[in-house]
Amino acid sequence: MSQPKDPKAIGTGGVPDAAWLARQPVEPILEPDLPIVDAHHHLWDRPKHRYMLEELLADTGSGHRVVATVFVDCRAFYRAGGPEALRPLGETEFANGVAAMGASGVYGSTLACAAIVSHVDLLLGAAAREPLEAHIRAGNGRFRGIRHAGGWVDTPQIHNSHTNPPQGLYAMPAFRQGFAQLAPLGLSFEAWQFHTQLGEVTDLARAFPDTSIILNHVGGPLGVGPFAGRADAVFADWKRGMTELARCPNVTVKLGGLGMRIGMFDHHARETPPSSQQIADAWRPWIDTTIELFGARRCLFESNFPVDKMSTGYATLWNAFKRLAAGASAEDKTALFSGTASRVYRISL
Numbered sequence: 001m002s003q004p005k006d007p008k009a010i011g012t013g014g015v016p017d018a019a020w021l022a023r024q025p026v027e028p029i030l031e032p033d034l035p036i037v038d039a040h041h042h043l044w045d046r047p048k049h050r051y052m053l054e055e056l057l058a059d060t061g062s063g064h065r066v067v068a069t070v071f072v073d074c075r076a077f078y079r080a081g082g083p084e085a086l087r088p089l090g091e092t093e094f095a096n097g098v099a100a101m102g103a104s105g106v107y108g109s110t111l112a113c114a115a116i117v118s119h120v121d122l123l124l125g126a127a128a129r130e131p132l133e134a135h136i137r138a139g140n141g142r143f144r145g146i147r148h149a150g151g152w153v154d155t156p157q158i159h160n161s162h163t164n165p166p167q168g169l170y171a172m173p174a175f176r177q178g179f180a181q182l183a184p185l186g187l188s189f190e191a192w193q194f195h196t197q198l199g200e201v202t203d204l205a206r207a208f209p210d211t212s213i214i215l216n217h218v219g220g221p222l223g224v225g226p227f228a229g230r231a232d233a234v235f236a237d238w239k240r241g242m243t244e245l246a247r248c249p250n251v252t253v254k255l256g257g258l259g260m261r262i263g264m265f266d267h268h269a270r271e272t273p274p275s276s277q278q279i280a281d282a283w284r285p286w287i288d289t290t291i292e293l294f295g296a297r298r299c300l301f302e303s304n305f306p307v308d309k310m311s312t313g314y315a316t317l318w319n320a321f322k323r324l325a326a327g328a329s330a331e332d333k334t335a336l337f338s339g340t341a342s343r344v345y346r347i348s349l
Helices: 051-060 091-101 122-138 171-177 193-206 229-243 276-294 314-324 328-342
Strands: 034-043 043-046 049-051 064-074 113-118 143-147 189-190 214-217 250-257 299-301
Touching: 034 299, 034 328, 043 189, 049 051, 051 064, 051 091, 051 113, 051 314, 064 091, 091 113, 091 122, 122 143, 122 171, 171 193, 193 214, 193 229, 214 314, 229 276, 229 328, 250 328, 276 314, 299 328
Parallel strands: 034 064, 064 113, 113 143, 143 189, 189 214, 214 250, 250 299
Antiparallel strands: 043 049
C-alpha cells in the first residue's frame, strides 16, 4: 500500500523569485543567430504566479533567437463546466488564441505556441477518441498530441504528477485502449514520469511502435527525499533505464527540466543564481549521456519555463545549452536546437 503524501512534500511547482534572479550575472549571448525552437514551456495565470504571453516573450526576447515554441499541458484555463472529459479543451482553445497572437507579428517574430500539447484522460479507453478529435478541431492545425503524466513514487516526501496518477498508469488496459487512439489520429504522446519508471515507458513504446513518444525532462531523475545524497546510484539506475529506452526508435527525448526542485541540483537554493557554465558543468553527465544514447536527431532542448525559472533565467539557461552543445557538428547542433523539434511537432520554420 502506498504511503500518504506529506503536506510539505516537494513538487515541481513554486514561484520564481524575481529579486533572486536579478542577482544572476548578465552574460553575453552565445551564438545569437542560432535558431531555437523552445520545445517545452507552459503558460498560466494563477493567484500567486502569472506567466502569460507577455512574460514568455520577455524571456524569449532576452537575446537568443527563439523562432518558435511548444506549449505543453499544465491544467491552464480548463473549461469550468460541461462534460468532465471535455474540460481540458479550454487549454487548447487558450493556447491556440495565444498562437494566433504570435502569428500576427504584432508581438515580434517568435511563433509562440506554434505547436500545442494538451491533456486527455486516456483512462477513458476507446472513448478518448472523441475528446482527442475535439482538441484537433480546437487547435486550428496546431494541436499535436497529449500529455498524461504518470509520475508516481511511493514516498510521502515527493508529490506525484499533477494528474494524480495511479501506480502503473502506463500499463493499465484502459489507458492503453486510450493510447491506441493516438497514432490513427496522427498524434504524439508526452511521457512525464520519474526515473524509477523508465521501464514503464519502454514497455509502452514497444507495445505501440507506431506512436511517437516524447520523453520529458531527460526521464525525470529524482534527487530529493529518499534519493537525496545518492547521485551515483540514481545516475546508474537512470542510465540503465535510458539505455533500454533508446532501443525504441519511436522515442525522442527533451533535454532540460533538470532545474526543478525535485531534481539532482540545488541551484534554486543557492544565495546567487548559477552561471551558464555552472549549469552546463552540473548537467553535462545527464545531457551528454542522453545524446550519446539517442543521437542528436532524437533529442531536443527545452526551457521547461516557468518551472525551471526557479533555478535560472532564460538567457542563462540557453547559454548553458549552447555550452553543452559546443562540440557538436553543425548538423547535430541544428537538430538539437530546432530540427528535431520542428520535425517531431511538424512546425514549419
